[in-house]
Amino acid sequence: MAMREIMYRDALREAIDEEMARNSDVFIIGEGIAERGGSYKVTEGLLAKYGSKRVRDTPIAEAGMIGVGVGAAIAGARPIVEILYVDFAMLGMDMIVNQAAKFRLMTGGNGRVPFVMRTQGGAGGGVAAQHSQSLEALFYHIPGLRVVMPSTPSDAKGLLKYALRQEDPVMFLEHKHLYMTKGLVPDGEHIIEFGKADIKRPGKDVTLIAWSNMIPTTLAAAEELATQGIDAEVVDPRTLVPLDKKTILESVSKTKRAVIVQEANRRGGVASDICSIIQEELFYDLDAPVTIVAGLDVPIPFNLTLEKASVPQKQHVVAAARRVLHVDPIELAAE
């Protein structure tokens, strides 16, 4: 299939554009997304193409705009609500957790909520504690939500198009560092179903599980490990809910060693849950304890050196992989 190299933000725009052209029920609201084209230029040009009915700026009122999106979805439309930072989505948690997530079950299935909240998280650039969080675990914990965390332009486009065609509320969590990254995206219709992990790098010695902006970090770690004779497999679940347990477990069955890498702080994180799934299913096949590389359990500091110290870096992934391969027993014992 013919491919083009485009940026993550362009891939997101293509997905929205194509779905808006295909279905007049798709619309988008958010802060500064219309004339301005969004803080990350994802919605640039959509106002001119689809008009002010379907591309709307909102006041700074996250609870209201998320709730309005949920209501529109219940009434059968397909809203995309863009929230500038995932941190700001906290203002709308009642609408996400108590309304959107519950509605389908509470109504015995007579109501559905095809609502997509696009937002971005992650540390980087010194935007400090209220603009840097990785909050996927909050949404992951709530039954009824879909949690999507694309790491590449291709995944971003294919998953967003799928999000706009299914019937449940989707937390579509982008990463502020990924918008300008480039990657190959197939020409033509490109849709990726939820619940299908992608093996970003095949390998046989150790399984590295990561998502979102930890994929570039983990792939870089895998390249460094390769220079040391270690062949790592990198698995990207792409959607945390639904989670493709099968692909994860097949990979770990093969390598018998797993490292889970998440940018979010460790306590109560998604990595812990994936870890529990692996040990429960594969305990007797494992050659080493499943290891987690995660952010520190602290609010992200402003200072750039400290910010960097708060979230996993390539060397942490390399060290963890070496540890589960028992390459550095003495050095690690001293840690």
Place this chain on the structure above:
Amino acid sequence: MTTPARSANAPSKALLEKIFRTAYKIRVFETEGIKLYRQGLIRGYFHPYLGQEGIATGVCAALREGDYIASTHRGHGHCIAWGADVKRMVAELLQKETGYCKGYGGSMHIADISVGNLGANGIVGAGTPLGVGAALACQIRGSDAITVTFTSDGGSNNGTFLESLNLAAIWNLNFILVIENNQYAVSTRIEESTRETDLYKRGLAIGVPSFQVDGNDPIAVHDLTREAVELCRAGKGPVLIEARTFRHMGHHVNDPGKYMPEDELASYKERDPVDRARNALLEMGGAKVQEIAAIEAEIVAEFESAVEFSKASAEVTPDAFREFAVGY
């Protein structure tokens, strides 16, 4: 602005009968439902709409097919006024598979999306943004349908009240927000929760046409809602309506409501909305006493058969539940 003058045309007998039927049906549902609750047949929470029947009745009589409503935790009245099937409502309260939500929702979550009932809601104030969302969906689709959200004095102190009504205002949505001001948020008196107790004034502050009406007068509520609908269709929406009323009981069936002054309750009972609907049908509609008695008997019989239907219905089994819950 306050209650507008009665419309020049007297209401038709058909409208008066519709209003009385609805108000009385709500009264029977709540009164008989409480008995079922006391017998242990209904579990969980039950927030009676007794005393407030005039509002749902009047508002819904002014709406038409294709419109939307969003309700509150005290939602039975809105549901009935919207034309819900009493059988499926009772079945829901009795946790049966034949209920509106198959017993998954209960009293606080009855919804029927197929006819535009966006549902009751267990979170006070939450129906406001949801209703604005439905109104937005209608505008995007080029529909002139109206969405009404029922909220309350309690709900009007939630932040989303302002956020949502403001969104509806900047987008000129066909949205009517009805504050059922029963003067208590659970047990907290309105004077303790706001300095300005004329709640309709909150709409004026953000450029929304806003009115106050006697919520115990279903015909006045109906007339005002008709005007609000016309304002919306003329592109002047949204509209805020504050309907003053009073609960006949505490917050829910197990709340004795001792904090409600007896003399005040008595004064509202003298202006009982169901009695007023009945008198209007008799006096303005020229109905005979026998006609009224026949309507009442019919509604009581409908409720009794709904109870029989519900008792005979099955519950969702845990196996069916596990199948339904796949993918969560």
